[in-house]
Amino acid sequence: MVSLLEVVLIATAAGCATGIGALPTFYTDSVSHRLYDGAVGFAAGVMVGAAVFALVVPGLEIGTPLEVVIGVLAGGGFLLVANATLPHLHLRFTDRGEQLEGTAIMAENGADETRSALETTAIQDNKRRALLVGGAVTIHNVPEGLAVGIAFASGEPALGFAIAIAITVQNIPDGFAMAVPAARAGVSPPRTVLYTTLSGGVPEPIAAAAGFALVAVVTGLFPVAAGFAAGAMIAVVFREMIPSSHGHGYVDTATVAFLLGFALMLVVDTVLAV
Secondary structure, three states: OOOHHHHHHHHHHHHOOHHHHHHHHHOOOOOOHHHHHHHHHHHHHHHHHHHHHHHHHHHHHHOOHHHHHHHHHHHHHHHHHHHHHOOOOEEEEEOOEEEEEOHHHHHHHOOOOOHHHHHHHHHOOHHHHHHHHHHHHHHHHHHHHHHHHHHHHOOOHHHHHHHHHHHHHHHHHHHHHHHHHHHHOOOOHHHHHHHHHHHHHOHHHHHHHHHHHHHHHOOOOHHHHHHHHHHHHHHHHHHHHHHHOOOOOOHHHHHHHHHHHHHHHHHHHHHHHO
16 A cells, blocks of 8 residues: 555645646747647546546445435545635636636725626736636645545555656646746746646645544545545546536537546556556
8 A cells, every 4th residue: 555655755746737837938828729728628627537537436336326415425525615615716818818717806906896807807916826826726726635545545655656647747737827827927937837836735634634534534435535535536627627627618629528537547547447
């Protein structure tokens, strides 16, 4: 069985992949819409594949469908509550340009204002925007870190590695979404990469350690815990990643990329399970 230290190191490596997404800021603070949509769609497919093959299926093999369903609903609910209560912003790329969505805008301007007014107000402070987008990345990294820890705690290292690969891929576009407003706020590229890397490299191993320790100590908790992590990850995909990849006319590109990502996780899970 993989040790707690090894789980923390693997989760740290996966979380630090957010820094890879910040590397383009050394050259530009813009991105091809087609490339962005494809990258997010691919990452979404990988995430769904990981949730199904590395969490839900093993959970059903070890526990009962009811246990897994309870976990899935609890995980999805956790993500939605976190999105609704914690200050954060999501950077969207649409056919009308960059747009923002999140609880921080609603709290600052009031729920009755129009979307365009909310976006205009938020864009005026790029440094605050970068911090809040970083908050969204951190919110997402918590269930992802839990997934890594829970998967390794199952006693099947292949499940943990499959999840870690999925998280690594998904964190790259997340890192870019955080890095762009930081770069436009005047933060130097080295600092942008550092801060973006820390946004994933700090919370993810902490969550992974918590998930690993909990499942390793509490016998029989894996089915519910695996369902929880899967539900949170699927909620992230449906709530954040799919809308982000459908903003400006490249839906087909995002869809094909999603299928490729899902197929990749099927192959990865099959190879690692051998």
